[in-house]
Amino acid sequence: MHHETKAILANALIAMLQKRSIDKITVKDLVEECGLTRQTFYNHFYDIYDLVEWIYLQTTEKSLAENKDYDTWQQGFYQLLISIRNNKVLVQNTYQSTNRDSLERYMHTVIYDQVLAVVERQAIGMSVDQKHKNFIAHFYSLAFIALICEWIKDGMKEKPEDIVEQTAVLIKGDFEKALNKYAK
Structure with missing residues (x-):
């Protein structure tokens, strides 16, 4: 039931974002939309942006978990971009909101x-x-985040596979080279 309630709230938020920006949606509006109480919301989330981060994590967790080595990182990056594009309304609303840092915090974590x-x-x-x-890891994470934020800002027009391919060309062998320089 715990996960189901979170999913109900997530679906209601996504539906509401089709009509108005995230900065205009209150917890009261959200719980009225899905027939839950404010207390139920606060039993699961701190605020609307906490719910947004939960949605992001749910949509990317599985695909990224399967792509954590050098041979498959590109597939993981591609899956992240596809997930962002599939949630375009949510992502662009968050990116354009006063709380854009929740999107950046999510991206940095992932x-x-x-x-x-x-x-x-x-x-x-x-x-x-x-x-x-x-x-x-921090250095390359910031580079990936900057690329993604620019892509979001530009309306996600470039194909995810093109971004991944261009990125792969730039960093091919760089992790190993950097590690060798730091090796004792």
Whole structure:
């Protein structure tokens, strides 16, 4: 029931976003839309943006979990872009809202975890301090986030596969090269 209630709230929010911006939707509006109480909402979420982050995580969690190595990171990045495009109204509403940082926070969490997993796998057999692996993951995460934010701002016109292909060309071998420079 816990997950079902969250899904009901998520679906109601997505439906409401078809008619108005996220900054114009209140918890009261949302619970009235789906016939729940405010307390039910607050039993599950801190605020509307907490619900938005939950929606983002639910839509990307499975596809990214399966693509955490150097050979499949591109598929994970592609799946993330597809997920963002499939939730275009939600993402663009969040991006254009006063609380855009919730979108960026979500992207950083998801992308950093993904990139760090790839870096960790590339570092197997190397003696590299964790702080250096974390820095590499942070650096590339910020680059990915900047690309995604620019793509969102431009209306998601470029094909996800083109973004992934161009990114892959730029970073091919870079994780290993950086790790080798930091290796003891």
